Amino acid sequence: MTTDTFRFEVPSIEQTAEAALSPFWAAALRHGHLTTTVPRELVHRAAVAEVMLTDWERLGDTHFAMTAQWPRGHSFFTPVDGGHHDPLIAAETIRQAGALLAHAEFGVPFGHQFLMEELTLTVCPEELGIGRAPAALDLDVTCKEVRKRGERLTGMRYETTVLREGRPAAAGRISFSVIAPAVYRRLRPERVFGAGHRPIALTAPLAPQSVGRLSPADVVLSPTGDPNRWQLRVDTRHPVLFDHQVDHVPGMVLLEAARQAATAVLGGSSILPLGLECEFTKYAELDLPCLIDALRLPKAAPGDPETVLVTGHQDGEPVFRTTVTTAPSD
Template identity: 35%
Template structure:
């Protein structure tokens, strides 16, 4: 059965507020194997380079898993989903190049639901592949927690108490505003310094920069280590599509990508704008509060060559209140 790209699904099925941020258009179920159609707009705010933006690809995977959970696994609307881990491999970087029309994606995935004795879904593990205009481009796996509002409130409260016991808030608690403002507000300064120059982190639009200036730090061990701070702007229409009381996973992934691009450039002389993500493994272990500073630390390995691809492995730690809140390993590469 062919999938339709005629219209997006209802925004509630992918947990988005803006219709423009809904990418999924259709789903199907064939004996437990699910196919999900999605369309990525060429003019999206995050889409700046010649290849499909990595953040948008991960968001497509998230939306596919959430949508299938609601439409095919019986998860009711109103429950909360929380990213726990992700493992993605780019199989064909050339398939991700932006063409002269919107990209049609198809996510083929198998989902395994964790259920209570009563049958309620408490988590989802997914594996699958993304086709871009019919070409196999990406494979990956990941997992999501599924919680009732009461469970979410309890987990969120516990997480915040644990964080605040380790570090006192240094900033006023932000009140996310859904309306953009011409004047900067206190919520855009959840870090000790201003945003990095977009060119140094592989970006063009300053609005998409989510870290401060990335600097190499001398190490007696000889390792290449780069440091910066997370820059949070709750007015960003994609990263904060709706008000949140913590930094979302896609913000942390983008911070790791920007830090890695800058760190590889500083360490090996490659241009940040030439670097693309070839692989990503991430785990998210603690909430990142919006009213505490968050450090982004990236370790950089040596360059490797695989055919026409020059690549570099990086490990980024999101340090928050004296502990690692998330760890994201990226392979950054330059393709011919």
């Protein structure tokens, strides 16, 4: 499992989302529709620039409409093949949708932990083209298997369709659990809360072009000397992957590791993922080496997309498992 946590750096850490948002949305209603991002705290981002969602509306008890925007250029979610929005920006957008709903619609207080258990994503490449303006998106979100203890949300699964000008651009499903701070502390090793808790030493990156990257700073794999096996490269200074302080490796880092491992196995300078199927089974700790293995799976028929199975292990125990389905680079 991987947790997604955000803590305020202001005294209002215990505010509910409703109380924090009321003045802003009241002003928006007075002045008509305003296009802006939702508050960053609701989507567990520290930087406003990393917020993809712009608005939301409740359509039913478990049915919601949202809007989002993808920039033409991004410091990390860089264009694929020079002409497509990065499919992982779709995964991040869908992740943000779940955090927003948990806080703003289901009453989860800030400071609770979100444990992502499953993520699936499919994209339609023809709808990912980068145009002359940022991509304006509509999200249709349905919450299923909503779990509560009394009135408190303890977890759910939600399904999202991302529409671009009315046409499906991506679809995804995420399941997560919500854990109160006191329970989370009992679940985690005591060392992660100590002042001396430090990530492992930063290891050397693979050549960026071998994993579809331009900058060594964006590479999350390090060589081990074994073919198709790498060590996860944990750079807690990365401004996007480690947007705020955490005590574990974020899920988006593991997704990026899967994408880079698939790219390396397929031997191309870039791949366009068509689909991801991910299971998170254990926290990836910052202070222990995490080994990433990739296996190119056989095709069922000539001309089928490539499929790569990527797994991560720490101390001999599985951390995550991802199947990456890709389209060949043009």
